[in-house]
Amino acid sequence: MRFFSSLARLAPDTSLQSQRAVQRNSRTVLLSTLLAIVTIGAFCGEARATVAMLQPARVAAANEPLQITLLYSADDARALTVTVPPTIRVTLTGAEESPQPLDLQREPGVPDTLHVRPGQFRKVRFSAPWPQSARGEVRIDPVGFDASPALVAINRGPQQDAIAQAERAESEASTPAQAAEAAAAVGGPTGDAMSPPGDSLSTTGRGVLAHVSYYEPMYIAFGHNGDTNARLQLSFKYRILMPDDLRSKAFLDNLYFAYTQTSIWDLSADSRPFRDTTYSPQLFYYVPDTGWHSPLFTRMGFAAGIAHESNGKAGSDSRSINMPFIRPTWEFGDLTGNHLTVSPKIYYYLGTSNNPDIADYRGYVDLLVKYGSPDGWQLATTLRKGTKHWYGSVDSQFTYPLAKLLGSKWGGYIWVGYFNGYGEDLLDYNNRQHWMARVGYSIAR
Template sequence: MRFYASLARLAPRTSPQNRHAILRISRASLLSTLVALAAFATCFGEAHATVAMLQPARVAAANEPLQITLLYSADDAQALTVTVPPTIRVTVNGAEQSPQPLELQREPGVPDTLHLQPGQFRKVRYSTPWPQSARGEVRIDPVGFDASPALVAINRGPQQDAVAQAEQAESQASTPAQAAAMAAAVDGPAGDAMSPPGDSLSTTGRGVLSHVSYYEPMYFAVGHNGDTNARLQLSFKYRILMPDDLRSKAFLDNLYFAYTQTSIWDLSADSRPFRDTTYSPQLFYYVPDTGWHSPFFTRMGFAAGIAHESNGKAGTDSHSINMPFIRPTWEFGDLTGNHLTVSPKIYYYLGTSNNPDIADYRGYVDLLVKYGSPDGWQLATTLRKGTKHWYGSVDSQFTYPLARLLGSKWGGYIWVGYFNGYGEDLLDYNNRQHWMARIGYSIAR
């Protein structure tokens, strides 16, 4: 009341009607202020729960349910009561299947509300059967709650229970030695055959579209030596069948179709034509890890198949070859860090078109030597030696992640290439390219 008396003294000459109006306005303003202060105190004094989705095991048995674990924690200094929903929803994306919504049921015995003291947490599990259509690696996206997606490889093979149990034990291992032993039980001593840290032949691309991945490097680069030209390459491979057991070494389970297109673009000539383009479809068997072990190498991969190369031209400019090939690949050192890769591609010519002497300039072996790390710089060099004189070529490509130069929002790599010798394209397989250096951008390496 002293507050109102003070207001009355501030306006001694105001009429009684006006003084009553001022007091009514002041009471309303004071009430609004008190409500705002109460709301402010409530907002800053209220305890909030943190909800997180724990990462599920990377390998799951198809005959076991999909299980999602939510972690509720009281992070503030006050006790907390949390309402736990009876169901949660996620979507599952796998291979070429459209996203499939799933509803997971809360585990029995969990009450509808949890009472957490400051600093306490509680795990709540939800589960539902895997969809029958889910194959290979699938992505799990939460719906209605804030959590990161998760990737899980579904094993439908005869040993799915043993593999899933070994994977779960690995995730719960308390020491690095125990984790390494469990990893060997799942994948063999060479490491993770389910998702290798760097494909033996190229950059693997297992994801939502798990049949499709990168094959040879994909890049665009420009250089100048007398004239200005660009070199660009597109390449991918497609896994024809997705096996129930992703570790399978069976022939049909690891059969791939690949397509690579390499072009030389003349930027100095009138109308800037593509001087030559090489089209190369391939069909081959490929495993990144054969399971053969040795103290001399970390992992051995293997590929074998048939490749066709053609420049798609007619008349005397037409050149094409058919090559059955085998390609073993050995990797040395830590596959997650800097390591050496040696991969000879050995082939034979079944048929040639307007280039019967191509072996004189190209030979029968492409020797690929790479050194670098999956998340750092890498130098890859392909060497060829023709059967006559000193004919052959050197093709070197240096790549470095743009994310390390410009920040994490950037993808791909800066690409620097050097070529010297014969056979950069089919049209000029018997013409010497003294040297050409280019710089550009690479999507995959």
């Protein structure tokens, strides 16, 4: 009995020792884990630095190498040692080519490792010749490091060296006067090498989409005034030839085919038919910037060609017109902020046998007036005045980026429209629409 009593007294001591041993082991494991985390963190911090790719010049000469500059900087409060690779890889996507890899060599004289102190940064340049297949606007995507892609216009024209030099001088200029002087060195602003902001449909420049861009606004909107209907419009233009020099003003280098389709959708009628649809193919010459300068305006564009409009119907409902036209466009103010655009489209009618009096209601001029900014709200109004009485129309469209309302993941615009007058569609060109307001969504404006 005394043996078992002694054993019973010893048992708690043995258990307590085991618990203490377990606690000591747990503390040891915990300290070891924390030490490992700190060691790994220190190792990662020593091997990691913030890497950024600087934006290359917007316009590059084809006979000069592609040059990419990486910026290494410390991302914490202690000095870092970073390894610089001998080459980096990017993919080039443009013209009619699918994405192509390109390896760029590190500039001579740069060591394999860099020591970067807190708050310090180091620039390292990599370069490689442009491939022969790279033409027009080319997208550059980094491979193996996190950096935003860049869009560069490759110039293969006879003035490519002077244009690229002026572009670099303009981007490095510290005053507007120096930038203007650099641009004037090659006979005008370098910014006309590419289409205006928002004009391009393809940001990658891959395949046929490199030639396609938006034309008229594209939207769908709904309204009610006695009956409920919707108005929707699709519109694209296609650049037939992609020139070596994107600044070229030559006729064939700036020849476009466009197609616009506008429908009025009757949602109140049985089976909800499309009341009328206007089909409008066009062939025209277009430059967003003519290079003409004046103290009165910031930029002047120009278009001229021939347009066809018809509603595809037969008999008494058939409507069809052909219109040769010219369209100058003047922009006033800061093109990156709120600015004014005035664009009269002047035309003449050919072949109006189905609607010979259309000029009485529509006239010979569409006057487009826009005000707003590329990344903010915009109000665009088209005015028409018929040749008789007070026939004509007012068509206003207000747009605002959805990204500013709902967050950056949203694309397109909220669209609010107002129409009053004659000729919202071809079928009813001679019938008055007193007014119609609609709200909808737009992907291009």
